[in-house]
Amino acid sequence: xxxxxxxxxxxxxxxxxxxxxxxxxxxxxxxxxxxxxxxxxxxxxxxxxxxxxxxxxxxxxxxxxxxxxxxxxxxxxxxxxxx
Numbered sequence: 001x002x003x004x005x006x007x008x009x010x011x012x013x014x015x016x017x018x019x020x021x022x023x024x025x026x027x028x029x030x031x032x033x034x035x036x037x038x039x040x041x042x043x044x045x046x047x048x049x050x051x052x053x054x055x056x057x058x059x060x061x062x063x064x065x066x067x068x069x070x071x072x073x074x075x076x077x078x079x080x081x082x083x
Contacts, residue, residue: 001009
């Protein structure tokens with residue numbers, strides 16, 4: 001193989017390496033963008049979970065208060081019916 005042929009081969013290899021580097025760079029940008037989206041969804045999911053937990057806690061508290069009220073009303077109704 002002549003020096004000229006060797007230089008052509010090396011040049012072609014470097015060109016392909018540059019193409020692969022560009023492709024890798026683009027794929028890295030896409031991956032980073034997808035990671036940002038996933039992080040945003042994860043944050044939103046955590047916030048939604050926290051909100052749902054708060055809503056559930058409030059619902060349980062309201063249920064307990066309603067239960068106490070119902071028991072008090074039943075006691076008063078029982079006392080009204082006694083002679």
